[in-house]
Amino acid sequence: MPRAQNFTLPPRITFPAGLFSRTYTTTDGKRASVVYHTPSQSMAFLEDDSASIWDRLYQADGQFQPALDYMLAHGTWEGNPEQEARTVLTGFIEHLWQAQLVRIPSIASPSRPDKPSKRQAYDVAQDPDLQVGQFMADNHICHGLVFETTYRCNERCVHCYLPGQTHLPELTLPQIDDLLAEFASLGGFSILLTGGETLVRRDFKDILALVKKHRLMPSIVSNLTLLQDDVIEAIADAHPKSVGCSIYSARPELHDAVTCLPGSFEKSVRALRILREHGVPVILKTPLLKATAPHWREIPELAAKLGGEYQLDLSITAKNDGGLSPLAQRVEDPVLLREIFSSEFYHLYVRDEPMAQLAAKPSPDASLCGAGAAGLSIGPDGTIRPCIGLNLPMGRFPKDSLTKIWRESPFFQEFGSIRLKDITPCRDCADLMYCSRCPGAWHAEHGDFRRPAAYTCTLAGAWAETQRARALTFQPNG
Amino acid sequence: MKLNVKTSYYMLGASCGCTKGFQTSCGITYRMGS
Numbered sequence: 001m002p003r004a005q006n007f008t009l010p011p012r013i014t015f016p017a018g019l020f021s022r023t024y025t026t027t028d029g030k031r032a033s034v035v036y037h038t039p040s041q042s043m044a045f046l047e048d049d050s051a052s053i054w055d056r057l058y059q060a061d062g063q064f065q066p067a068l069d070y071m072l073a074h075g076t077w078e079g080n081p082e083q084e085a086r087t088v089l090t091g092f093i094e095h096l097w098q099a100q101l102v103r104i105p106s107i108a109s110p111s112r113p114d115k116p117s118k119r120q121a122y123d124v125a126q127d128p129d130l131q132v133g134q135f136m137a138d139n140h141i142c143h144g145l146v147f148e149t150t151y152r153c154n155e156r157c158v159h160c161y162l163p164g165q166t167h168l169p170e171l172t173l174p175q176i177d178d179l180l181a182e183f184a185s186l187g188g189f190s191i192l193l194t195g196g197e198t199l200v201r202r203d204f205k206d207i208l209a210l211v212k213k214h215r216l217m218p219s220i221v222s223n224l225t226l227l228q229d230d231v232i233e234a235i236a237d238a239h240p241k242s243v244g245c246s247i248y249s250a251r252p253e254l255h256d257a258v259t260c261l262p263g264s265f266e267k268s269v270r271a272l273r274i275l276r277e278h279g280v281p282v283i284l285k286t287p288l289l290k291a292t293a294p295h296w297r298e299i300p301e302l303a304a305k306l307g308g309e310y311q312l313d314l315s316i317t318a319k320n321d322g323g324l325s326p327l328a329q330r331v332e333d334p335v336l337l338r339e340i341f342s343s344e345f346y347h348l349y350v351r352d353e354p355m356a357q358l359a360a361k362p363s364p365d366a367s368l369c370g371a372g373a374a375g376l377s378i379g380p381d382g383t384i385r386p387c388i389g390l391n392l393p394m395g396r397f398p399k400d401s402l403t404k405i406w407r408e409s410p411f412f413q414e415f416g417s418i419r420l421k422d423i424t425p426c427r428d429c430a431d432l433m434y435c436s437r438c439p440g441a442w443h444a445e446h447g448d449f450r451r452p453a454a455y456t457c458t459l460a461g462a463w464a465e466t467q468r469a470r471a472l473t474f475q476p477n478g
Numbered sequence: 479m480k481l482n483v484k485t486s487y488y489m490l491g492a493s494c495g496c497t498k499g500f501q502t503s504c505g506i507t508y509r510m511g512s
Contacts, residue, residue: 036488044485053481075479085479092481099485112487128484242490283490309490 009090013062013102016109018239020217022189023055026139031055034132034189036217038239039279040100040112045128045135049074053092062102064089136374142186142406144375145216146194146388147179149207151380153197155223156260157246159289159329161444162196163321168381173206175398179378180214182402188214190241194221194388196380205234217241221285224271225264232271236278244311245272247284250298254291272306282308287316288340289329296340312345314459317441320391324445330455334462341466354471364421368449369439372412376402386411389440390449418450425452434467435460 015021016037023033033051035044046054052074056066071085078084096102098110136143150170151162171179180188191211198204199222211218220235221244235243245268248258252265259265272282284303288296296312303310314337316330331337340346347354367373372386379385382397384405395405421427426437437456439449446453 041487041490042485043488044483046483048482049479050481050483071479077479088479088481092483095483095485099483101485128486129488131484244490281490311490 007090007094009064009086009093010104010107012064013057013093013097013104015058015062016100016103019101020189020215020239021054021058022187022215023051023058024135024139024141024187032135033058035096035101036241037099037101038217038241038281041281042100042112043129043132044096044099044101045131050092053089054096057093057102133370133374136187137370140406140412142183142188142375142402144190144192145180145183145188146192146375146377147176148194148196148377148379148388149198149201149204150196152200153195153223154200154225154261155197155264157248157258158260159258159287159316159326161317161319161326163319163323168379170201170380171378171382171397173203173210175382176207177210177213179382179397179402180210180216184214184216186403186406188216190217190219190375192219192221197226198222199224199226199231205231208234208238212238220244221246223259223264223268224275225261225267227267227271227274232274232278235275236280240280242281242283242309243272243275244283244285247272247286247299247302247310248289249292249295250302251292251295254295258289258292269302269306272308276307282306284308284310285313286310287313288331289316290331291329293331293336293340296343300344310345312340312343314340315436315438315441315456317389317438318444320444322444322447327445327455332458337459337462338466341463342470346463346466347470354467364419364427366420367416368418368420368423369437371440372415376406386415387440389438389444391440391444392449423450423452425457429457429460431457431460431464434463 016039018039019035019037021033021035023031025031031048031051033044033046033054035046035054037043052070053067056070057064060066067089068085071089072081075081075085093102097104100109100112103109151168180191183191193207193211198220201207208218218238219241224243224245247255247265247268249255255265256262272284275282284299284306286299299310299312314331316326318324318327331340371390377385377388378397383393384395384397384400384402385391385393392411394409394411420432426432426435429435435456436459437452442451442453442456443449
């Protein structure tokens with residue numbers, strides 16, 4: 001990162017609204033700090049001395065002395081230790097300031113970091129956002145929670161993965177308070193509030209307040225059709241990492257045909273626009289269905305108009321209870337699949353190099369997936385699962401404590417020990433690099449999370465074919 | 479003392495609860511061969 005001219009150490013720094021941070025110390029004494037600033041979509045992953053110094057700055061509310069004391073006590077210095085330590089600290093703070101993670105009173109913030117021009121794929125060595133997940137998994141830290149606040153929903157989407165029985169008892173606010181406290185004590189940092197439709201809960205604002213109380217970084221998934229003015233303010237004030245909204249088509253009539261709720265498109269899009277006006281990062285989540293997929297090109301255009309991002313998804317799964325009705329909505333047309341996989345969304349790069357040109361292949365010793373690796377999923381009634389997509393209940397909160405399950409459940413040992421090489425059709429598959437494998441989806445479809453669903457292989461094959469064809473024509477500076 | 483600061487712009491949707499794609503609900507990317 002280029003140094004600003006004449007950058008000098010200010011008297012102190014402050015931390016911007018929407019900054020979430022936590023510092024971890026592992027059982028073997030390693031330290032790491034996770035820092036996210038959601039309004040600018042900027043983040044940092046700091047290790048060892050960097051983490052210790054960041055933590056001292058953060059805990060001291062931007063005062064330098066505790067950080068300088070640490071540096072003088074732990075560093076090796078020549079000549080003038082105080083001056084050298086201040087020089088190192090100046091460079092450290094300048095870097096964080098450039099990344100928008102700290103503010104300097106009376107100096108305007110730099111422009112936001114450049115957004116990557118290409119979608120980068122699984123480059124753990126280069127991407128601090130991925131390193132956070134890897135660190136949490138390696139140290140078995142319960143870092144993320146997916147919380148399905150309710151299974152009730154005002155839409156009736158034709159492909160919904162939830163079974164018909166949606167009126168389960170739901171955790172109360174005091175129970176949610178306890179849940180989040182326990183999650184935070186385990187290392188909790190991020191929480192996704194989803195449903196059902198999470199806004200049908202009349203206490204949604206109170207849930208957000210609890211998220212804030214426990215200093216968790218929220219994300220929200222909602223159809224937003226029930227968004228009221230007071231909730232808009234509460235969401236903006238919570239500085240979520242993102243608000244995801246299912247938009248099935250840029251054509252209102254097609255979207256509403258999926259949700260079976262007339263007028264839902266207009267309501268969702270209006271809400272997305274308002275959230276953007278409040279500075280909330282939004283993402284259009286678009287499962288592509290047989291009826292909507294032919295018009296997929298209109299989704300990126302709509303996202304650009306709204307100032308949001310988008311996420312296409314072809315992996316329509318069976319219902320959680322094994323019901324297969326959603327599968328009829330899948331896109332099966334090979335020509336259409338190839339067309340969709342030729343979109344920018346599916347062009348993935350590693351350090352600006354097309355993925356198809358890489359020599360690296362997934363290791364046969366790779367994990368099957370990340371279910372339970374660094375977090376848990378909680379259903380409306382407190383059912384604890386390793387992942388929202390893997391319906392293997394491990395217990396039920398509050399009867400079963402999150403801590404006990406996180407520390408003692410045999411799931412982590414058993415599932416975590418499964419390797420790609422254990423999955424017969426996968427280990428020699430040439431398309432594995434493009435496989436969005438999801439053992440939870442396989443389990444829902446046929447009851448065996450070790451056996452791929454044929455549709456997974458269809459998608460991987462179509463994606464691989466498209467990307468290999470593209471790699472042949474790739475010009476490094478083109 | 480050298481301080482190593484790794485910062486980046488992060489992509490939305492990577493840890494949004496969707497279990498599909500290259501990342502899981504918890505943001506873990508499948509470990510690649512090295």
